[in-house]
Structure formats: structure tokens, C-alpha cells
Amino acid sequence: MKRNGIILVLCLSVTACSQQPVIDAAMMRFEGAMPADFGGSWERNYALDDDVNAVLREAYYRISQTSADQRYSVRPGTAIASSKDMSSVLALARLAEMITRPDVLTISQNAYEISVARKDDFAMTCAFYDGVAKGIDSVYGTEICGWDGEQLVSNLILPDGLQVTHRFTISADGEQLRVVTTVSSSTSRIPFTLRRFYTRFDRPTSFFNCIETLSMKRVCSTGEIEP
Amino acid sequence: MSAFVAPRRSLLVLQALILLTALSQQRVADARDLDALDVSIAVFDPGVPADASVHRDLQVFPRIREIEARLLPFVLRDTLGKANAWGAVRVVPEPDIAAELLVSGTIIRSDGESLELEIRAVDASGRVWLDKTFAGPHGSRQLYDDIAQDLLITRDGLDDKFLADIAEISLLRYANQLAPSAFGDYLNTAADGTFTVQRLPANNDPMLDRIERIRGTEYVITDTVDERFQQLHGEIASIYDLWREYRAKVIKYQIQDARRAQSTRSDAPRGSYEALLILYENYKSDRIIAQEQDRLAVAFNNEVGPKVDAMELRVAELEGWVDQKYAEWHRLLEELFEAETTFGQ
Numbered sequence: 001m002k003r004n005g006i007i008l009v010l011c012l013s014v015t016a017c018s019q020q021p022v023i024d025a026a027m028m029r030f031e032g033a034m035p036a037d038f039g040g041s042w043e044r045n046y047a048l049d050d051d052v053n054a055v056l057r058e059a060y061y062r063i064s065q066t067s068a069d070q071r072y073s074v075r076p077g078t079a080i081a082s083s084k085d086m087s088s089v090l091a092l093a094r095l096a097e098m099i100t101r102p103d104v105l106t107i108s109q110n111a112y113e114i115s116v117a118r119k120d121d122f123a124m125t126c127a128f129y130d131g132v133a134k135g136i137d138s139v140y141g142t143e144i145c146g147w148d149g150e151q152l153v154s155n156l157i158l159p160d161g162l163q164v165t166h167r168f169t170i171s172a173d174g175e176q177l178r179v180v181t182t183v184s185s186s187t188s189r190i191p192f193t194l195r196r197f198y199t200r201f202d203r204p205t206s207f208f209n210c211i212e213t214l215s216m217k218r219v220c221s222t223g224e225i226e227p
Numbered sequence: 228m229s230a231f232v233a234p235r236r237s238l239l240v241l242q243a244l245i246l247l248t249a250l251s252q253q254r255v256a257d258a259r260d261l262d263a264l265d266v267s268i269a270v271f272d273p274g275v276p277a278d279a280s281v282h283r284d285l286q287v288f289p290r291i292r293e294i295e296a297r298l299l300p301f302v303l304r305d306t307l308g309k310a311n312a313w314g315a316v317r318v319v320p321e322p323d324i325a326a327e328l329l330v331s332g333t334i335i336r337s338d339g340e341s342l343e344l345e346i347r348a349v350d351a352s353g354r355v356w357l358d359k360t361f362a363g364p365h366g367s368r369q370l371y372d373d374i375a376q377d378l379l380i381t382r383d384g385l386d387d388k389f390l391a392d393i394a395e396i397s398l399l400r401y402a403n404q405l406a407p408s409a410f411g412d413y414l415n416t417a418a419d420g421t422f423t424v425q426r427l428p429a430n431n432d433p434m435l436d437r438i439e440r441i442r443g444t445e446y447v448i449t450d451t452v453d454e455r456f457q458q459l460h461g462e463i464a465s466i467y468d469l470w471r472e473y474r475a476k477v478i479k480y481q482i483q484d485a486r487r488a489q490s491t492r493s494d495a496p497r498g499s500y501e502a503l504l505i506l507y508e509n510y511k512s513d514r515i516i517a518q519e520q521d522r523l524a525v526a527f528n529n530e531v532g533p534k535v536d537a538m539e540l541r542v543a544e545l546e547g548w549v550d551q552k553y554a555e556w557h558r559l560l561e562e563l564f565e566a567e568t569t570f571g572q
Contacts (some may be wrong), residue, residue: 087498087543088498091500091502095507122515123518129278133282134280137515138510140488140506159506162503178306187504188498202503212522213530214466214470214523215466
């Protein structure tokens with residue numbers, strides 16, 4: 001908690017905080033098995049989630065505490081955020097809310113890859129070859145993952161200084177999942193962070209065994225299907 | 228006395244039969260069209276980089292490349308077969324260095340739209356006929372026609388003596404592999420690795436006769452393996468065509484998506500939600516297309532994989548049988564040569 005506080009102070013004091021690398025070289029490698037297993041189906045626990053409006057109000061307050069623009073001051077000695085700062089952080093909040101909207105995550109994990117499937121979005125992918133993270137590069141952005149202890153950190157770097165970072169933490173009993181999503185941009189003085197919580201659930205076992213094929217699409221059988 | 232004469236008569240009959248067979252084989256050899264060299268096409272090298280971490284970037288699907296490496300030689304085989312300019316054209320699981328003409332290939336690029344193959348053809352004498360990269364639209368026969376054309380041009384540039392030597396060298400190299408004691412000094416090897424005939428065995432050399440019969444047996448097995456490949460080709464060709472179509476569509480989508488991304492660079496103010504959303508959506512769309520392609524690759528493998536595995540198992544059994552027999556033939560021939568050359572000494 002204290003560490004988070006220090007980071008927050010540092011972020012507020014450095015304008016280009018959002019441009020700092022989220023995943024350093026040490027985080028990009030691990031030895032042996034992956035530090036944590038996130039595999040399974042997860043459904044959203046809305047009761048524990050952050051309230052977007054509350055987090056946004058907090059963000060406005062933080063901006064106001066550091067704002068150099070005193071024009072919008074409502075009372076002597078108190079600064080409030082400029083409209084530009086407010087709209088910048090509001091944009092980040094809206095994007096964070098949109099990205100974290102899926103109510104179910106399906107995570108598949110093997111020895112070298114973790115894939116987080118989300119409805120109406122691309123599957124977030126973390127690939128590690130020989131324990132070294134391998135990013136995904138495209139003309140539109142770069143996706144890279146790393147481990148911070150037992151936390152899986154995914155960082156998506158997009159043009160114009162836009163970054164989306166997800167930090168996955170699993171509870172000790174393996175039944176709860178916390179995903180902390182931070183959206184930052186070079187256009188906003190502060191990043192915006194939302195926490196989402198998920199509970200593990202077992203998908204009902206189907207009477208049918210199905211596989212995808214190319215010529216017949218999905219093929220199902222009540223017996224065994226050899227892939 | 229009579230007990231001695233009877234076996235001797237039957238031995239004479241047997242020798243006569245062998246002589247007749249040898250003579251008929253000689254006639255077949257004499258009548259053989261020198262231009263019509265036998266061609267062995269080895270299963271291609273899939274061209275999959277060893278570093279698995281680059282496969283995604285290079286759009287290489289290793290399992291599908293392995294399947295392509297087995298399928299594509301058949302298209303070349305059909306092309307050479309239809310040209311009616313060659314002897315037997317076979318697809319072989321492993322490169323046969325004693326083949327009269329060995330064609331090997333590496334898949335450099337294979338997506339739904341284009342195909343790039345590195346083709347090397349070497350005759351039994353070690354002369355390189357072709358070492359070239361061929362590229363063309365995937366699914367078009369032109370690329371294979373070009374390879375066939377280049378092979379024909381090279382062959383037409385060689386004289387009859389050279390072509391006859393290739394056939395001789397091929398047989399002698401095969402013989403040398405099986406019975407090095409008997410056939411170790413018929414060929415000269417130059418510094419550049421090419422072979423020339425130093426001397427020829429006698430026409431009625433019994434060892435050579437045995438070698439030819441063994442080679443005939445091995446060809447029967449090779450043809451069986453070839454049939455298996457052909458059968459596999461027939462079973463999965465239509466599914467493979469579907470895969471190629473899908474890959475071509477993916478490439479089209481990517482191009483369209485790039486255009487869409489270009490055109491949606493809106494006038495939204497920098498840092499606004501609309502501007503941020505466009506940046507995110509561009510990446511999202513690109514990833515969804517790539518992930519759909521991954522899903523199709525899995526679907527292709529789900530459908531084709533079991534067939535390929537079954538074929539590989541059968542081919543491995545046949546190859547295992549050949550390897551076992553080969554070792555046996557090798558031992559027997561060496562023993563026979565020893566017995567025949569030391570008899571009476």
C-alpha cells in the first residue's frame with residue numbers, strides 16, 4: 001500500500017509517467033513453471049468491483065491537488081482540475097470501462113502461453129518461450145507480458161502514448177481473480193485504474209463432445225472425438 | 228554317379244534360367260530410353276524456423292507446413308508425370324542419394340496467396356541440375372510447370388553418354404551402399420563430390436544381378452509408400468484447398484482492415500475518447516483477424532491430423548521393414564561376395 005502511494009506521488013510529479021515502461025527486462029523472464037495458474041472460467045463479481053464514477057471523482061480530486069491552473073479554483077487555496085485535464089481523464093475512464101466490460105473471462109494456460117478470451121474483444125495473449133516473454137507486434141501496437149512475483153502483467157502499447165495494462169492476481173485458494181486495469185495516455189496527466197473481481201466457475205459439462213473442423217465447421221458426437 | 232549328375236543337371240537348368248533372365252533384363256536396359264531418367268522427389272523440408280518464438284510473426288503454422296511438405300511434392304510429381312518425359316517419378320519419404328535424379332525442396336513461403344519453393348535437383352553423378360527459388364500464386368500450376376521446364380532444359384543440354392552414365396552411376400552407388408566390398412572401386416569421387424565411372428562390372432556379374440533384384444524389391448516398397456502419399460493427397464486435398472482459401476481471405480481482410488484503419492483516422496481531438504477508441508479498435512480488429520486464422524489452423528489440423536498420423540504410422544512401418552531388410556541384404560551380399568571371391572583360395 002505504502003509502495004503504491006510512493007508510485008502515485010512519483011507519477012503525479014512526473015508528467016510523462018505514463019511513458020515509463022510497465023514491464024522491465026526482469027519481469028519478462030521466469031525460470032521453471034509459470035509462477036501462477038490462471039486457467040479456467042471466471043465470472044464477474046460485481047459486488048467487489050470498483051465504481052467507475054467514484055474512481056473518476058477521486059481522479060478529478062487528485063488532478064485538482066496538483067493542478068497548476070488556478071482559474072477554476074472555487075475557493076482560496078484549493079485548485080480544481082482544468083476542463084482539459086478532466087476531459088482527458090474522462091476519456092481514459094470511458095475506455096477503461098469499455099475494456100473491462102466483459103462479465104466472463106475464459107483463460108487457457110499451458111507451459112508457454114496464457115490466453116484470456118473476452119466477449120466482444122480480442123483474446124489477450126501472453127507467450128513465453130523458454131521462460132522469456134515474446135511480445136506481439138503489429139502496425140497498430142505491441143502487446144507484451146511479464147511476471148511481477150505471482151502477478152501476471154499484460155501491457156498493450158498503442159500509438160499516441162496510449163497504454164492499457166492489466167494486472168492479474170489470483171487468491172491463495174485459486175477461487176478469486178482480481179484484474180487491475182490501468183489506462184494511461186501521453187495526453188493525460190494521470191492514468192486511470194479500475195479493479196474488477198471474478199469468481200471461478202465450472203462450465204456445465206456437455207452431453208456432446210465437439211471439435212472444430214474446416215470443412216464441416218463444428219462437429220459434435222456423444223462419443224469420443226479424436227482431434 | 229547318377230546321384231551326382233542329377234543335381235548338376237538341375238544346376239545347369241537354374242543357371243540357364245538366370246542367364247535368360249539376365250539377358251532379358253539386359254535387353255530391357257538396352258531398350259531403355261536414355262532421356263527417361265527415374266526421378267525421386269523427396270518430401271519437402273517444411274521450412275519451419277527452429278526458433279518457435281518467431282512462428283507467429285512469420286505467420287508459420289508448423290503442423291500445417293509439415294502437411295504441406297507432404298502434399299506439394301505430389302503436384303510436382305503429377306506435373307513431371309504428365310510431361311511424359313521421364314521414367315518413373317516417385318515421391319519418397321527420405322532423400323535417396325542414389326536416385327538417378329533427386330529433387331528436393333524447401334517451403335520458403337506458403338500463405339493462401341503465394342507460394343515460394345527452393346528447389347534443388349541433383350543427379351546420381353552429383354551434378355546439380357537446379358538450385359533455384361520458384362515463386363508464384365498459390366494453387367497455380369505455373370510454378371510447377373516452371374520447375375519441370377527447367378529440368379527439361381537441363382536434361383536436353385546433356386549428351387546421351389552423360390545420361391547413360393547417370394543411370395550406371397545410380398546403380399553403382401546403390402550397389403556400393405549395399406555391398407561396399409564388391410562395388411567399392413567402380414566409381415571415382417572428385418574433390419567437388421561428383422562421381423564418374425572408373426570401370427563397369429561385367430554384364431553377367433551375379434552380384435549386380437542380385438543388387439538389381441533387391442532394388443526392384445525396394446522400388447515395390449517405395450511405390451507402396453508413394454501410393455500411401457497419393458491416397459493421403461486425395462483425402463486431404465479438398466480440405467487443404469479450403470485452408471488456402473481461408474488464408475487468402477485473411478490476407479484480404481488484413482488489407483481491408485489496414486485501409487479501414489487508415490480511413491478512420493478521425494479528426495477527433497487528440498486524447499479524446501473517440502481518438503483513444505480508434506487506436507484501441509484498430510489493434511483489436513487486427514488481433515481478432517489473426518486469432519481467427521489461428522482458430523482455422525486448429526480446425527484444419529483437427530480434421531487432417533488424424534489422417535496424416537495414420538499415414539505416417541503406416542509409412543514408418545514400411546520404412547522399418549525396408550531398413551530391416553536392407554541390413555539383412557547388406558549382410559548377405561557381403562557374405563556372398565566373401566564366399567565367391569575366396570572360394571578355392
